[in-house]
Amino acid sequence: MTTSSNARTKGPPTTVIMGCGRLGASIAHSLLQDGHRIYIMDIQASNFDRLRSDPVQLGLITPMVGDGTVYADLRKTPVRDAGVFIAVSGRDTQNALAAQIARHIFEVPNVICRMNDPDRQAMYQELGLKAISGIKPLTDLVVRAAKD
Amino acid sequence: MYAIIVGAGRTGLAIASWLLNGENEVTVVDRSVAKCESLEDLFGGVAVLGDGAEYGVLAKAGTNRADVVVAATGMDDVNLVTCQIAMHRFAVKRTVAVIQNPEYQELFETLGIGTVVNATRMITDNMMSALSGITSESP
Numbered sequence: 001m002t003t004s005s006n007a008r009t010k011g012p013p014t015t016v017i018m019g020c021g022r023l024g025a026s027i028a029h030s031l032l033q034d035g036h037r038i039y040i041m042d043i044q045a046s047n048f049d050r051l052r053s054d055p056v057q058l059g060l061i062t063p064m065v066g067d068g069t070v071y072a073d074l075r076k077t078p079v080r081d082a083g084v085f086i087a088v089s090g091r092d093t094q095n096a097l098a099a100q101i102a103r104h105i106f107e108v109p110n111v112i113c114r115m116n117d118p119d120r121q122a123m124y125q126e127l128g129l130k131a132i133s134g135i136k137p138l139t140d141l142v143v144r145a146a147k148d
Numbered sequence: 149m150y151a152i153i154v155g156a157g158r159t160g161l162a163i164a165s166w167l168l169n170g171e172n173e174v175t176v177v178d179r180s181v182a183k184c185e186s187l188e189d190l191f192g193g194v195a196v197l198g199d200g201a202e203y204g205v206l207a208k209a210g211t212n213r214a215d216v217v218v219a220a221t222g223m224d225d226v227n228l229v230t231c232q233i234a235m236h237r238f239a240v241k242r243t244v245a246v247i248q249n250p251e252y253q254e255l256f257e258t259l260g261i262g263t264v265v266n267a268t269r270m271i272t273d274n275m276m277s278a279l280s281g282i283t284s285e286s287p
């Protein structure tokens with residue numbers, strides 16, 4: 001059995017995604033192209049309908065019904081060996097909690113969390129998470145489009 | 149002392165009432181209009197409507213001059229983010245968070261929450277000590 005550190009440095013990165021909405025599914029498909037082995041969690045099984053069937057059948061994307069803020073559900077995924085954890089549910093507070101669990105309890109080295117609120121994004125960025133927000137890029141797109 | 153309580157459930161209301169009896173200044177933040185109206189009826193002038201895990205709402209509540217922020221909603225994620233904003237954006241020195249999921253205690257402490265009130269653990273501890281005298285096997 002490989003140790004956690006070996007699994008984290010050798011071979012294709014293992015990535016756990018919380019939230020299989022449009023964003024989560026899109027990220028899963030894109031990281032698959034980059035060679036990631038994907039485990040994606042959602043509390044609602046019907047959200048996995050967004051995933052392409054081929055990579056799921058080939059075992060390259062593994063959907064798992066579960067809550068990314070519940071330790072027991074996280075332990076069913078290979079979170080302890082994961083190099084990347086991505087919290088992209090629709091709720092900032094859930095993403096903040098899940099991301100900090102991944103960082104501090106399961107010691108995932110690369111933790112990314114989505115924040116709708118730019119204030120929270122700035123704060124979690126300072127606290128060492130890779131906090132991302134779509135508000136600014138979307139605003140820029142709209143402003144540019146409004147000029148045309 | 150100035151205290152901000154986020155969450156006007158039974159816990160939040162009881163703490164607000166106790167603090168007000170002690171002549172402290174108290175603001176209670178809740179996102180429910182009905183709860184804020186009943187707060188005004190009960191205590192008068194203490195309610196702020198909104199999500200306590202938002203910077204702007206905490207700013208409106210005067211968090212910059214708060215001595216303590218108590219996050220007592222029923223949602224552990226909201227309580228965590230509320231305390232983190234209070235600490236890291238308003239430099240509040242004392243934070244208290246209620247948690248329902250007992251396994252979060254270590255995480256919240258690691259993240260610097262001053263006091264973590266582990267509600268479920270308190271209930272189960274009380275229950276186990278009440279039952280320990282009458283059960284046939286005590287572990």
